[in-house]
Structures are given as structure tokens and as C-alpha cells.
Amino acid sequence: MKESSVPMDKEILIAKLLNLAEGRETPESWQEWWNEHEAELESLLNRGDFLKLKPCKHGFKWVPVFTSQKGAVAILEKNSVKCNSSHFYQEQYLEELDAFCKEQKRQQREKQKEFKDRHPAWFKQYPKFSKALANVLGPSDEILPAATEAQIDKQEELLKFIFPDKV
Numbered sequence: 788m789k790e791s792s793v794p795m796d797k798e799i800l801i802a803k804l805l806n807l808a809e810g811r812e813t814p815e816s817w818q819e820w821w822n823e824h825e826a827e828l829e830s831l832l833n834r835g836d837f838l839k840l841k842p843c844k845h846g847f848k849w850v851p852v853f854t855s856q857k858g859a860v861a862i863l864e865k866n867s868v869k870c871n872s873s874h875f876y877q878e879q880y881l882e883e884l885d886a887f888c889k890e891q892k893r894q895q896r897e898k899q900k901e902f903k904d905r906h907p908a909w910f911k912q913y914p915k916f917s918k919a920l921a922n923v924l925g926p927s928d929e930i931l932p933a934a935t936e937a938q939i940d941k942q943e944e945l946l947k948f949i950f951p952d953k954v
Contacts, residue, residue, distance in 0.1 A: 807856050
């Protein structure tokens, strides 16, 4: 008999929360179970406990199960159920975060090198400014060429303002 066909009761919930608290769920198994039982859980739990347990939507794989684990531990403690809370989800999240940060730094270095290669004259004429600018460039930042006279005229017309000659 499938687990989802069994009506949710406190005993089934406690067993699932123990699995979660003790690190025996995967992000996929937890999310799948949550999706199958969300409506039942919403009626079985008070709003605060429901929201503590609800997996958050996140770009990282381990964050939703890690945050739900904290909610599970709180619910178990409130119901005087002892558990050995696992650090597995936190460790997996920290590994995932570390890999993400390393990739972001790699992309940042790549973007900085590309910027330096594209604008060597800037680095000769304005070395401090160019280095500072390169250091803050993010993966999605883009340095566009200077505006043309026609673009400046159009912008002045839209703003109903004439830029000073120095600009």
C-alpha cells in the first residue's frame, strides 16, 4: 500500500519527522512526500509549525530539506519526542554553498580578465580606477561603449535637459 493512500495521523507524521530530523530523507524524497501531503499537513499542524516544516523554494538542492529539518526538530521537541538531529543536511548545504562560491569566484576572475583584455588602454591610463572597476564586476555586468552624439541628443530631448559640454 502506498504511503500517500494512508490517512495522515500524528503517528505517521512523527515517524516522518524523525526520518527528516535524523537525516534519512533525501531532498527529492522529502519534497515528494511534502507535495503529496501538504494539504493534510496544513490541517493537522498549526500555522507556525506548518510554515517551519514547509520546504522553502531555493536554488540550492539542500537548503529546503535543511530548513525543514529545523522545523521537524522543533515539532518533535514540542511533542516531547527525542531525536538525534543529524548534521548531514547542513554539511551537504555547506559543500553546495562552497562549490557555488568557488564557481562565482571563477566567473568573477574570468570576467575581470576579459575586461582587462578588452580595455588595455584604460589600465595604462587609469590603473587604479580600472583595477577597482574590474574587482567589482559581476558575472552579469557589462561595460557598453560610449553613447553616440545622436544617443545623447535623444536623451537630452527625452529629459528636456541639456547636458553640460564637459559631459
